[in-house]
Amino acid sequence: MTPEELRIAQEDISVHGARVGDFVRLGDTQLVIRVEGDDRQFGSELQMGFGKSARDGMGLKSVTTAESCDLVITNALLIDAIQGIKVTSIGIRNGRISAIGRAGNPDTMDDIDVVVGSGTVLIPGEGLIVTAGGIDTHVHALSPRVCDAALSSGVTTIIAQEFGPFWGVGVSSEWALKHGHEMFSAWPLNVGILGRASASTTSPLEEALAGGVCGFKIHEDTSAHPRTIDTALTFADQHDVAVALHTDGLNEMQDVIGTLSAIDGRAVHAFHVEGCGGGHAPDVLRLAGRENILASSTNPTLAYGINAADEHVAMIISAHGMNSDLPSDVALAKQRVRNATMAAENRLHDLGVIPVTSSDALGMGRADDTWRKTFAMASMFADQAVLDGSVAASQVATSNERVLRHIAKITTNPALVHGLSHEVGSVQVGLMADLVLWKYADFASKPNMVIKFGIPAWGVSGDPGATVNDAQPLVIGPQFGAYGVTAADLGVQFTNSSAALTLSRRKCVPVKNTRTVRSSHMVRHGVLGEVQVSPSGETVTFNGQPITSQPISQATLTRRFLI
Amino acid sequence: MDLTPSEQDRLLLFTAGQLAQTRLTRGLKLNKPEAIALISNAVVEAARAGATHSQAIEAGQSSIKHSDLMPGIAPLLTGIAIEAVFDDGRRLVVINFPQSEISEDEYAGQVIRLENFQSSSTAKISKVRVKNESNIAISVTSHMHFLEINPKLKFNRELAYGMRANIPSGTHVDFPPNQIIEVELIPIQGDRILIGFAGIVDGALDAPGMREKAMQRIIEFGYLTGEPS
Structure with a gap:
């Protein structure tokens, strides 16, 4: 381009953001996406402000919000595992996405999908990326502040296993669960609570079901033996709830094949399938790549780094009630830490074998790091693909498929695994308007705004006494949607269809289709195959081929953005 | 403290x-x-x-x-x-x-554009010469119905029925006092229904008799019209 053309381009990008055909670097990653589509009409874009087109009779139609929408996010760069990557506008009505496409006034503009009324409020999305809110299916809510951390990272749905600094890994008391559901109403978050299914009879599970759990947790620390696995899955099949499994790292009663045999082809969510977070040593990773095992990773092993192994021994001891003065405890912890399985786990993500990422917040993972680590991992492969020449440079330049695969891990796929996809997980008409806006530069590292059920509920705000809303120090925290009784209304409690539970304020929504979900349903994943881990834990193969990745010394989305 | x-x-x-x-x-x-x-x-x-x-x-x-x-x-x-x-x-x-x-070659969130966009619109463009006969500056934006702009702008309003300025969305044309500015106009799109503005049309542009009614109102309300000099 000539200098003059370049000036025109910069001015246009500054006003309208990226357009179709443009390339956008996500944060400081090596992921450069190409904008696949643009729902705007060039020259007739809906623009907000003084002297702009979003005015009555021009871009706004003088009708009620019922005939248009309550809120519109205009012309943002949508990245969605199902919809793809395009510039579009999103209309929201009564908390749900009501329309997606070109926004404006059909009286004066061609092919309008999102009718914007004279009473509609607007969030200009130019220069911003919009995604579905993140879903974190592995949260130890040991501190209420974990909710703040989750929201501050762009997570809008969590599956919690406790609500207090007690050893829960599932809560079963109906009385306590009632309080748990009520407490979470303080945050503009969707929350599901897991009951404990480390039990050899169904009575504790029945109690938890009545208490409104959305699923169950089997944990080795409270027993992941064949009888408990079978009890939980039989019960879950009867009641359509998900089961999350942290397998037996001791191989005390069965090895990984024994666990598979107890599972017996039924759907189960295998937590931290690499094994550092717990599970059959050294080969729990063999659970990945199977149709009925919905495998996930927790975030400390993602974007496999040079310090990953070193941080884990102390983390395991601290998180699992062990004692570093006991040599046998230290030995057990060390068994769980293997470079080879971490290196392989990361590659299995890139191949589309492991479909879900999560945090393991406060229980060996970071509540506010899942977006960051998921995309740092994606970037690592974009980078390593160039280094080892395994992908043509032109494919690397447009990382669209890789980006969409990785966003599925934190949005659509966890929703499917836990039976939430009738409400959340994608940007689609009818779903809850749980949306995250990110500046291009800060994508996956720090959200600009979190919209929960159609209301700005969390995000960046500045000096409260200033003349403008962006005066330093800018901090990420609650927006209006996090206050008053509204916080309760903006989220739902994911429960089950058997519980007759009524909360003071918050709505309960049963999960569904948790028992028929399979790996092949996972969006942009579903690659199946045989994972093998050598008895020493030093080599991993996938369908007979050695599989690994190089540890990175510098993770993207991190050093440039965190103080 | x-x-x-x-x-x-x-x-x-x-x-x-x-x-x-x-x-x-x-x-x-x-x-x-x-x-x-x-x-x-x-x-x-x-x-x-x-x-x-x-x-x-x-x-x-x-x-x-x-x-x-x-x-x-x-x-x-x-x-x-x-x-x-x-x-x-x-x-x-x-x-x-x-x-x-x-400026740097590689940075977070950068947008790389290989070529600038050209409007592919095939809309019929007409031109009008507009003179601001008031003593203050007047600005007209992209999506304003050009017929109904400030009565003190003198131009052939017959040419502006159902039209808007052919400028990028969200920008405007400035009309300094006593100057003649040439403006390109394009037809208003969509269903071509104009509600509000100055109340000159307040309905479907292409409804029978609407143009005549609107032009009559222009005269009645004292809008300046005709070629400026």
């Missing part, structure tokens, strides 16, 4: 700024939050020391050099807003750096 929320925020800025300064002194390159804190703090402290508004901007800009920053950070340092306490009260300061000082 009776610190207000704004003052407490100033302390957060100070802490972050000091942290950044310490790291810089140790020879580290600054990242995004560190750089913003350092710059903001410099502005606040300059104002405290009695600087004027423009001096405070200068203090912010000179508080950091490109070589103090990690690669790819400089282009992110735009539009940094800070409210500082000046001797004449609290004032908003916005810090920007000249493009030449912050």
